[in-house]
Amino acid sequence: MSQRIHFITVATKDLDAGRRFYQDGLGWEPLMDVPDEIIFFQVAPGLVLGLFQADKFVQDLGGAVLGTDVSGLMLSHNVESPERVRATVEKMVAAGGTVLKQPTQSDFGGIFHSHVQDPNGVIWEIAHNPGWHLEPDGTVVFE
Known part of the structure; x- marks a missing residue:
């Protein structure tokens, strides 16, 4: 595969x-x-x-599945700056999301991020990670 x-x-x-x-x-x-x-x-x-x-x-x-609760899953969206993290979180809250973690400096890897849950329980991380970027071909690079 x-x-x-x-x-x-x-x-x-x-x-x-x-x-x-x-x-x-x-x-x-x-x-x-x-x-x-x-x-x-x-x-x-x-x-x-x-x-x-x-x-x-x-x-x-x-x-074959009894429950459909979302658990142990996080989708992440990387943005250009801490200010963009804050603005994206505000937009998600206005759309019905719930902030689980306010925008803050992470304990891991120098990332500034926030966690927002959508109305159905999907957790999103909105992050600015200065050690992450995309190559022109779409390849993710961690520095």
Whole structure:
């Protein structure tokens, strides 16, 4: 298997709240939106984030999963500066997110960051990491 991911799919208890948060609040454009089922957002070349209505998620798995709570998962979004961290967090809160950790200097790696939970429990880290950058081909480099 090649080392890549094409879809990250998250079971979502309230698809409409997810739509309001990502589409209406953050201004993300859906790649595909199937009402009462799933909404996809292209988040990088070849990578899609899917919010799948929880009961449909369980149905798709043939009932093999009992719970659909999001746990032990964090999605991260890196920005250019600490000021941009603060501005992004403000936008997420205005869209219905809940701040779990106010913007602050991290205990790890010189990162300035904040943690925000979306209306369905997905935790986002908004970070400025001066030791991280992307090459023109999309390769991540840690310095």
